[in-house]
Amino acid sequence: MATNKVKQIHSFGQSIWLDFIDRDIIKSGKLKKLIDEDGIRGVTSNPAIFEKAITSSSDYDADIKALAKTSSSNEELFFGLAVKDIQHATDLFQGVYEESKGEDGYVSLEVSPFLALKTKETADQAEKLWKQVDKKNVMIKIPGTQPGLAAIRQSIGKGININVTLLFGLPRYEEVTEAYISGLEDHLAAGHHIGHISSVASFFLSRIDVLVDPMLDEKGLGDLKGEVAIASAKKAYEIYKRVFSGPRWEKLAAQGAKPQRLLWASTSSKNPAFKDTKYVEALIGPDTVDTVPLETIEAFRDHGIAENTLEQGLDKATETLDRLKKAGIDIDKITQQLEDEGIDKFNKPFEKLLQAIEDEKNK
Numbered sequence: 001m002a003t004n005k006v007k008q009i010h011s012f013g014q015s016i017w018l019d020f021i022d023r024d025i026i027k028s029g030k031l032k033k034l035i036d037e038d039g040i041r042g043v044t045s046n047p048a049i050f051e052k053a054i055t056s057s058s059d060y061d062a063d064i065k066a067l068a069k070t071s072s073s074n075e076e077l078f079f080g081l082a083v084k085d086i087q088h089a090t091d092l093f094q095g096v097y098e099e100s101k102g103e104d105g106y107v108s109l110e111v112s113p114f115l116a117l118k119t120k121e122t123a124d125q126a127e128k129l130w131k132q133v134d135k136k137n138v139m140i141k142i143p144g145t146q147p148g149l150a151a152i153r154q155s156i157g158k159g160i161n162i163n164v165t166l167l168f169g170l171p172r173y174e175e176v177t178e179a180y181i182s183g184l185e186d187h188l189a190a191g192h193h194i195g196h197i198s199s200v201a202s203f204f205l206s207r208i209d210v211l212v213d214p215m216l217d218e219k220g221l222g223d224l225k226g227e228v229a230i231a232s233a234k235k236a237y238e239i240y241k242r243v244f245s246g247p248r249w250e251k252l253a254a255q256g257a258k259p260q261r262l263l264w265a266s267t268s269s270k271n272p273a274f275k276d277t278k279y280v281e282a283l284i285g286p287d288t289v290d291t292v293p294l295e296t297i298e299a300f301r302d303h304g305i306a307e308n309t310l311e312q313g314l315d316k317a318t319e320t321l322d323r324l325k326k327a328g329i330d331i332d333k334i335t336q337q338l339e340d341e342g343i344d345k346f347n348k349p350f351e352k353l354l355q356a357i358e359d360e361k362n363k
Contacts, residue, residue, distance in 0.1 A: 044163065045109060047110060047112075048346060054353060086135075102196060153179040157190070162180075173203060199261075209226050224323065264290040284307060
C-alpha cells in the first residue's frame with residue numbers, strides 16, 4: 001500500500017493540523033480517521049469557521065436553546081457552544097499530545113475578534129477560556145496586533161498555551177517571538193516550571209499574494225507572482241532559527257522551554273492558476289506546523305509532493321523581497337493593511353454568527 005502523502009510530511013519534521021472544526025466531523029468519526037490515516041496532529045478554529053459550522057447545521061440548535069436560559073449574552077452563549085466542541089476535539093487528540101510529549105495534539109480556540117485591539121480584555125478572555133476548556137492540549141488564539149503583544153506576554157506568563165494568529169509581516173513576527181520569550185521568563189521568575197507551555201506563531205500566506213500580485217504586473221515583476229508570501233515565510237523561518245538559539249534562549253531551553261513554532265496559515269491557493277497544493281509543498285521543513293483546510297488535505301493526499309523545501313532557495317527569497325523594495329512596493333505597509341483587513345474579516349462572520357444565535361433563540 002502506498003504511503004499516505006499527508007503523513008509523509010511528518011517525516012520532514014512538520015506537523016499538519018486541520019484548519020476546520022464542526023460537530024459533524026467530531027461525531028461522525030471523520031476527525032479520528034484523519035488522525036489515524038493522514039497523521040493529522042491538531043486543529044485550528046476561528047470565528048469564520050465557527051460561523052460556518054453553526055449556521056449551516058442544526059447540530060447546535062438544541063444547545064442554543066438550552067444555553068439561552070443561562071447565558072447573559074449571545075457572545076457568552078457562542079463560547080459555551082465552542083468550548084464544548086473544543087473539549088471533544090482535545091479528547092480525540094489526547095493520544096497525539098501524550099505521544100509527542102506535548103509538542104502536538106492541540107486544538108485552538110480564538111478570543112472574540114472584537115477584542116483584537118484591546119490588551120486587557122484580550123488577556124482576561126484568554127485566561128477565562130483557558131479555564132473553561134480546562135484541557136492541557138488547548139491553545140487560545142490571540143491576534144498578533146500591536147495591542148495583542150502585551151496580552152500574549154501576559155498569557156504566556158500565566159502558563160497558558162497561545163496560538164498567535166493574524167501574522168503577515170516579519171517585523172511583527174519578531175515582536176511576537178519577543179513576547180513569547182519574555183512571557184516564559186516571567187513565568188520562570190514567578191517560580192513556575194515552563195516545560196509544559198506550548199505556543200505557535202501563525203503566519204498567513206496566500207492573502208499576501210492576493211494583495212501583492214496585482215501590483216507586480218504594473219512594476220514589471222510578473223515573474224514574482226505567487227512568490228512573495230513564500231519568500232516572506234522563508235525569511236520568517238530564518239528569524240525563528242536565530243531567535244530560538246543563543247544564550248538567552250538556551251537558558252530557557254535548559255529549563256525545558258519549547259520553541260514557539262512557526263505555523264503556516266491561509267495555505268489554500270486563492271488563485272486558480274496556481275497548483276492547489278502550492279503553499280503546502282513550498283514550506284515543508286523541520287519544527288514547523290501547517291494548518292490546512294480539509295479540501296487542501298484531500299488534494300495533497302491525492303497529488304501532493306512531500307519534500308524538505310523550507311530552506312531551499314533562501315537566496316531567491318531574499319532577492320524577491322529586495323526586488324519588491326527596489327520597485328517601490330512597501331511590504332510592511334501591505335502587511336499592516338492585511339492585518340487591519342484580517343480583523344475585519346473575522347469581525348463580520350462573528351457578527352453574523354451572533355445574529356444567527358439570536359434568530360435561533362427566537363424561533
